[in-house]
Amino acid sequence: MNLRTTLPKSLTPYFQAELEDYAIAYKAGDLVKAWTHLERAHIIGQRYPFAHTFVHWKMLQFGFRTKSGKEVIGQIPRLLVGGVKSFVGRVPVGNPGGANVPPMKSFPIEKDIQAIFVKAGIETA
Template identity: 35%
Template sequence: MKTELSIAIDQAFQLASQALDAGDPQRAWPWLERAHILTQRLPLAHTRSHWWMLRAGWQQRDYREVLGQALRMPAALLFSRIWVPLGNTGRARVSAFKPMSMAEELRQLLG
């Protein structure tokens, strides 16, 4: 049985995927950021969120984003269970160490 959290994660990845498949990375970013926040403590899913962000950066030809995401993927695998900056959106232009405020809905999903 799927939890509310896993359903929300699946939805965020699905909607981001649809936007990227349509060639619209701008529409994908809010969903990718949501997926990132929700998956921060799940190493494989967290890494997946950075992979999808890398793809969005590639579609935009934003090489700073691509490089930032490439660097964050191994860190996501290694450190997700140890420490994460809660609420961090995962974008390359945001410090990987900066906690950020998050919507109450996301806070409740994370429990």
């Protein structure tokens, strides 16, 4: 059972950078780039209940702001159970977290994100 609830200090700067880059891209009107940063933050934080839930909250807000009914409806169950799945260690590794992908499907982790985990001393498998 995974009892880690908060993001390790070694991952926090990378997680925060993705959220900051999301906000910058969103404010600039680059919604594709903004969404990509949310997905990256999701992959980095998905094993940790608070970070995982927070990213789904941001994705839900994004869905409302962009008037995407599909994203809003898709994020509600993810928001409700994502953190629980993290707490018990049952997350699909590499899943980007959007409503456009199956919620329990694993995906390959991009090389630059794998490098982040290596630098932070975190295993990805």
